[in-house]
Amino acid sequence: MARPKLQAQLAHHPVLRYGLATTSSAIALGLALLSQHYGFRNVEVPLFLFAIVVTVWYAGTGPVILAVVLSSLAFDYFFTEPRYSFYIRRSELPYYAVFVLFALLLAWFAAIRRRVEAELRQARDKLEIEVAERTQQASLLNLTHDTIFVRDMSDVITYWNHGAQELYGWASEDAIGKRSHVLLRTVFPAPIDDINAELLRRGRWEGELRHVKADETQVVVSSRWSLRRDEQERAVAIMETNNDITERKRREQEVESLNQELAKRSTELESINKELEAFAYSVSHDLRAPLRHMAGYTELLQKKASSGLDQKSNHYILMMLESAKRMGDLIDDLLAFSRISRAETQKTMVNLAQLAREALAEVRQDTEGRNIVWKIGTLPDFYGDRSMLRLVLVNLISNAVKFTRTRAQPEIEIGCSEGNGNELVVFVRDNGAGFDMKYINKLFGVFQRLHQSDEFEGTGIGLATVQRIIHRHGGKVWAEGVVDGGATFYFSAPRPQGELWRA
Amino acid sequence: MESVNKLGRILMVEDDPKDVELTLTALEDYNLANEVVVTRDGEQALDYLYCRGEYKTRSSGNPAVMLLDLKLPKVDGLEVLKQIKSDEELRMIPVVVLTSSKEEKDMVASYKLGVNAYVVKPVDFHEFVNAIKELGVFWAVINEPPPGSVRK
Numbered sequence: 001m002a003r004p005k006l007q008a009q010l011a012h013h014p015v016l017r018y019g020l021a022t023t024s025s026a027i028a029l030g031l032a033l034l035s036q037h038y039g040f041r042n043v044e045v046p047l048f049l050f051a052i053v054v055t056v057w058y059a060g061t062g063p064v065i066l067a068v069v070l071s072s073l074a075f076d077y078f079f080t081e082p083r084y085s086f087y088i089r090r091s092e093l094p095y096y097a098v099f100v101l102f103a104l105l106l107a108w109f110a111a112i113r114r115r116v117e118a119e120l121r122q123a124r125d126k127l128e129i130e131v132a133e134r135t136q137q138a139s140l141l142n143l144t145h146d147t148i149f150v151r152d153m154s155d156v157i158t159y160w161n162h163g164a165q166e167l168y169g170w171a172s173e174d175a176i177g178k179r180s181h182v183l184l185r186t187v188f189p190a191p192i193d194d195i196n197a198e199l200l201r202r203g204r205w206e207g208e209l210r211h212v213k214a215d216e217t218q219v220v221v222s223s224r225w226s227l228r229r230d231e232q233e234r235a236v237a238i239m240e241t242n243n244d245i246t247e248r249k250r251r252e253q254e255v256e257s258l259n260q261e262l263a264k265r266s267t268e269l270e271s272i273n274k275e276l277e278a279f280a281y282s283v284s285h286d287l288r289a290p291l292r293h294m295a296g297y298t299e300l301l302q303k304k305a306s307s308g309l310d311q312k313s314n315h316y317i318l319m320m321l322e323s324a325k326r327m328g329d330l331i332d333d334l335l336a337f338s339r340i341s342r343a344e345t346q347k348t349m350v351n352l353a354q355l356a357r358e359a360l361a362e363v364r365q366d367t368e369g370r371n372i373v374w375k376i377g378t379l380p381d382f383y384g385d386r387s388m389l390r391l392v393l394v395n396l397i398s399n400a401v402k403f404t405r406t407r408a409q410p411e412i413e414i415g416c417s418e419g420n421g422n423e424l425v426v427f428v429r430d431n432g433a434g435f436d437m438k439y440i441n442k443l444f445g446v447f448q449r450l451h452q453s454d455e456f457e458g459t460g461i462g463l464a465t466v467q468r469i470i471h472r473h474g475g476k477v478w479a480e481g482v483v484d485g486g487a488t489f490y491f492s493a494p495r496p497q498g499e500l501w502r503a
Numbered sequence: 504m505e506s507v508n509k510l511g512r513i514l515m516v517e518d519d520p521k522d523v524e525l526t527l528t529a530l531e532d533y534n535l536a537n538e539v540v541v542t543r544d545g546e547q548a549l550d551y552l553y554c555r556g557e558y559k560t561r562s563s564g565n566p567a568v569m570l571l572d573l574k575l576p577k578v579d580g581l582e583v584l585k586q587i588k589s590d591e592e593l594r595m596i597p598v599v600v601l602t603s604s605k606e607e608k609d610m611v612a613s614y615k616l617g618v619n620a621y622v623v624k625p626v627d628f629h630e631f632v633n634a635i636k637e638l639g640v641f642w643a644v645i646n647e648p649p650p651g652s653v654r655k
Contacts, residue, residue, distance in 0.1 A: 280606075285573075285574050285602070285603045285604045286574075286603075288603040288624070288626060289519060289521075289522065289603050289624075291626050292522075292525075292603070292624060292625075292626050292628070292631060293519075293521040293522070293525065295626060295627060295628045295631075296521070296525040296628040296631060297521075297525075298628075299628040299629070300525075300528065300628075321628075324626065325626065325627060327626075328626030328627070332605070335605065339607075
């Protein structure tokens with residue numbers, strides 16, 4: 001626009017502004033003198049006023065005062081009787097005064113109008129900037145995946161972002177102008193009056209809401225409300241940001257129901273465990289007593305009558321005693337085995353090297369007088385139940401000692417080999433009787449034996465015990481063997497975050 | 504025999520007649536069997552200790568040692584032990600639990616109640632006899648029982 005442009009240019013150049021005042025006044029005077037010369041009458045007043053108006057419009061307050069002064073002087077000198085003199089005749093004074101007042105009034109009105117217009121223009125510019133900013137913000141809000149909408153204090157939606165459209169299925173033209181709680185059929189976690197009271201008090205509210213989408217499905221959202229106030233602190237709008245937590249809620253419910261199921265199972269397991277305990281107790285106490293009596297009375301019989309019995313009868317008595325003893329051993333082993341499953345594990349960092357020394361000491365009476373070559377490598381620290389791990393080593397080592405009995409040069413190696421990074425593997429290797437790999441699945445079973453009992457004694461519970469202990473530590477057991485070529489038994493345990501193993 | 508004169512009375516609480524017979528047989532070898540009083544359940548044992556019921560007229564005094572089975576009819580061994588150890592008059596009686604149970608929880612419970620010894624009856628008769636003899640000799644002969652115990 002030309003006018004504001006010219007105004008803007010003039011505004012910055014005082015010389016131009018005052019020049020305009022002088023020039024317009026001079027032109028008005030020239031035109032007035034010219035029209036007087038040609039006999040036109042009473043043209044000078046409108047011409048001067050016109051010059052003043054032009055000046056005030058384009059040049060502002062300072063120059064218009066100059067224009068008023070110049071015009072007044074010119075009017076006085078050329079057009080007020082007596083002419084060509086600054087003297088004003090008394091009768092001409094009112095006419096002159098009216099002219100000056102009218103000029104001032106005009107200047108004043110024009111100045112006011114100019115100011116108002118400038119203010120308006122400024123306000124419009126500000127508004128334009130704000131609109132630009134808002135538009136930018138709105139498009140930013142559209143970029144977020146969060147669901148954001150704004151509603152006024154009577155819940156009428158005034159803004160609806162892209163995320164809201166995506167979540168609820170309503171386009172912004174459908175949503176804007178509707179009452180949000182009606183459109184979304186909001187279910188509140190508390191009375192709405194309480195929520196609004198909190199919103200007004202704190203300026204914000206957070207909670208979980210249930211909404212119904214355009215396709216009639218339900219959605220659970222985590223909702224955050226922020227109150228927007230104007231400059232007079234009046235609440236004007238509420239911005240609601242919602243996140244779809246339907247899936248999370250569903251998972252939580254699933255987890256909860258799984259937990260309940262687990263608690264139920266756990267209770268069941270507990271009662272089964274209790275039964276098992278009662279059973280074990282009964283085995284421990286009630287089965288042992290008759291066994292003791294059988295052995296006791298047989299022995300009393302032997303003492304009293306053996307001299308009168310023949311060799312075969314004495315042999316029978318001996319067999320009875322042996323069987324009673326064996327059954328006693330079996331009961332003891334079975335109880336020990338069941339205790340391992342029932343006992344709580346008390347895990348600490350266990351020094352396996354120390355534990356191996358203790359295990360060796362324990363089997364000493366079986367190794368005395370035998371020329372066993374021991375190879376004991378570096379053993380790691382192991383996170384586990386000390387007494388249980390000790391039992392593992394004792395079982396494996398005593399097995400190795402037992403099954404190398406037939407060797408002229410027995411060798412037993414205890415060591416540690418690298419597992420697959422997340423676990424460490426400990427092994428016990430011997431060059432003893434070994435076993436046939438086709439019976440490997442029987443090796444760790446309870447009471448399973450791969451050798452005849454007159455060849456190698458034992459109840460067949462040792463490796464089952466080893467397996468159960470290692471399983472309770474989250475590890476694995478396995479073995480390799482060759483008939484008459486020795487055997488290697490391995491056990492491993494996971495190394496959670498590298499903390500539980502120290503090499 | 505002087506040693507016999509010094510013998511303390513042994514109170515045995517055992518419900519199984521075969522165990523009673525075998526125990527007495529084992530004690531006979533050391534002439535310890537005569538002073539054994541046998542009670543067959545927890546209630547009877549407490550009756551003996553408190554001189555009531557069928558033991559109303561017994562000569563007073565506490566036994567030098569008590570051999571206590573845990574699994575007993577009516578009042579079980581742990582309950583008997585609890586009553587004895589919480590009674591000012593009886594708590595000094597040495598109590599030896601003699602049981603088939605190797606269960607840790609029985610052991611822990613007994614020691615918590617203040618038992619003086621815990622012996623698991625060995626299945627092997629030799630071991631059983633030896634255990635009973637050693638117990639008898641230790642508690643009835645070697646050990647000085649608390650004042651007020653009955654001696655022969």
